[in-house]
Amino acid sequence: MTPRSLTALEIAAGRSRFLVPAYLQYHPDCPVAVARANGAYVYDLEGREYVDAFAGVVTISVGHCDAEVLEAEIAQMRLAQHVTTLYHHEAPVLAAEALAATMTDMGDVQLLFTGTGTEATEFAVHLAKLHTGSSVVLSLRNSFHGRTLMSASLTAQEPWRNAGPYAVDTHHVAGPYAYREMPRGMDEAMYEAHLLAELERTIKHTGGGKLAALIVEPIQGNGGVLYGSNEFYGRLVEIVHRYGGLVIADEVQTGFGRTGKWWGSSHWPLPPDMRDMAKGMGNGNPVGGVAARVDVAAAFKGKAHFSTYGANPVAMRGVTKVVEIVGRAETQRNIQTRGEQLLTCLGELQQRHPLIGEVRGKGLMIGVELVRDRTTRAVAGTETLAVMDHCRTHGGVLLGKGGAGNVLRIKPPYCISADDINTIIRALDNALTTVESAG
Numbered sequence: 001m002t003p004r005s006l007t008a009l010e011i012a013a014g015r016s017r018f019l020v021p022a023y024l025q026y027h028p029d030c031p032v033a034v035a036r037a038n039g040a041y042v043y044d045l046e047g048r049e050y051v052d053a054f055a056g057v058v059t060i061s062v063g064h065c066d067a068e069v070l071e072a073e074i075a076q077m078r079l080a081q082h083v084t085t086l087y088h089h090e091a092p093v094l095a096a097e098a099l100a101a102t103m104t105d106m107g108d109v110q111l112l113f114t115g116t117g118t119e120a121t122e123f124a125v126h127l128a129k130l131h132t133g134s135s136v137v138l139s140l141r142n143s144f145h146g147r148t149l150m151s152a153s154l155t156a157q158e159p160w161r162n163a164g165p166y167a168v169d170t171h172h173v174a175g176p177y178a179y180r181e182m183p184r185g186m187d188e189a190m191y192e193a194h195l196l197a198e199l200e201r202t203i204k205h206t207g208g209g210k211l212a213a214l215i216v217e218p219i220q221g222n223g224g225v226l227y228g229s230n231e232f233y234g235r236l237v238e239i240v241h242r243y244g245g246l247v248i249a250d251e252v253q254t255g256f257g258r259t260g261k262w263w264g265s266s267h268w269p270l271p272p273d274m275r276d277m278a279k280g281m282g283n284g285n286p287v288g289g290v291a292a293r294v295d296v297a298a299a300f301k302g303k304a305h306f307s308t309y310g311a312n313p314v315a316m317r318g319v320t321k322v323v324e325i326v327g328r329a330e331t332q333r334n335i336q337t338r339g340e341q342l343l344t345c346l347g348e349l350q351q352r353h354p355l356i357g358e359v360r361g362k363g364l365m366i367g368v369e370l371v372r373d374r375t376t377r378a379v380a381g382t383e384t385l386a387v388m389d390h391c392r393t394h395g396g397v398l399l400g401k402g403g404a405g406n407v408l409r410i411k412p413p414y415c416i417s418a419d420d421i422n423t424i425i426r427a428l429d430n431a432l433t434t435v436e437s438a439g
């Protein structure tokens with residue numbers, strides 16, 4: 001029997017009836033009902049084409065339905081769809097070998113594969129506790145690390161914290177957000193020194209001077225594309241290690257070339273002891289993992305841990321192919337040049353549009369913070385939604401948002417072309433003009 005096909009209206013009605021109301025949706029007045037996707041484009045049921053500037057919440061790295069990735073996955077699907085790590089299979093070994101070769105900053109690593117980024121956070125913290133004998137885990141405010149108990153406890157964003165109490169011994173410390181949170185009278189160096197002093201005080205007085213780990217996104221994604229300086233990250237690593245803790249880099253968004261380097265942490269002196277990954281790793285396939293230094297992973301000797309769907313051979317074939325494609329010079333060049341094009345064009349838009357408070361980011365991970373007033377920096381939340389809706393309806397562009405709902409997130413697939421970037425900029429220009437003139 002062929003499955004029933006639904007119209008866009010039937011999908012909307014069925015979603016309200018059968019899916020939980022917790023699912024957020026973009027463009028509630030004009031939802032996008034997706035029919036298919038290819039490369040940097042998404043097509044709706046009416047056949048409209050959109051430049052996907054949010055890449056399925058940053059999951060699509062090399063491009064929607066990339067032919068090479070699909071071929072690798074389908075070939076494996078025909079052989080064996082799932083076997084678990086109870087049996088030997090070459091696919092996770094090949095994927096881990098390919099990944100390990102990209103992580104020379106960590107020395108020798110071992111990997112555990114998961115189904116999601118949330119699960120990767122859980123695993124990394126579990127291992128950090130075993131390795132250090134401490135249960136104190138810190139994260140930075142505005143971070144996002146997942147939605148299960150431990151990962152939600154570490155996630156430090158108001159919308160995601162609605163079902164406490166959270167895990168004991170998890171604490172948040174302020175992270176760098178100079179544009180919005182730097183106290184008056186401080187410069188950036190003073191501000192970051194102040195943050196680091198507070199980090200050290202938290203370890204000493206709240207954690208009793210013993211630390212399992214600090215988990216950090218090299219660039220906070222959901223938080224609104226936020227990051228600190230070389231000095232900040234260098235000193236952060238030094239402090240965490242001084243108190244016996246491990247640095248976990250949550251590279252679920254910043255990994256796999258997204259920021260113009262293989263790993264986001266390589267922009268700074270931030271060599272992690274463990275690295276969480278997911279999203280772009282699978283190019284749309286649900287897969288994640290943690291890479292741990294071999295001496296850290298050794299804490300698992302004699303203990304059992306695994307994930308039923310982690311190391312799934314189909315996912316692993318996809319990961320290996322994604323690593324190969326991201327490693328190609330032309331992919332890396334495109335991330336770099338398209339990222340530079342975006343930053344230059346957005347800088348020009350900022351000159352003409354008072355709604356744009358700040359443009360920031362690296363590679364194809366860009367945030368555009370919208371404010372009602374450049375002096376007060378009042379959050380332009382409804383304006384951000386209006387800009388996104390306008391880009392969707394009039395510009396053929398899908399954007400994401402983050403921060404306090406006022407940071408446009410532009411994180412397209414790596415195969416995006418110069419023309420596609422121009423389409424994004426044109427759509428934004430028109431949307432900002434319309435929203436500014438309405439306000």
Ligand SMILES: Cc1ncc(COP(=O)(O)O)c(C=O)c1O
Pocket residue numbers: 115116117118119121144145146147217221222250251252253278279288
């Ligand atoms: C930085 C970061 N870590 C962890 C997660 C959780 O990943 P997942 O949604 O695959 O569980 C996300 C998801 O948005 C993320 O952005």
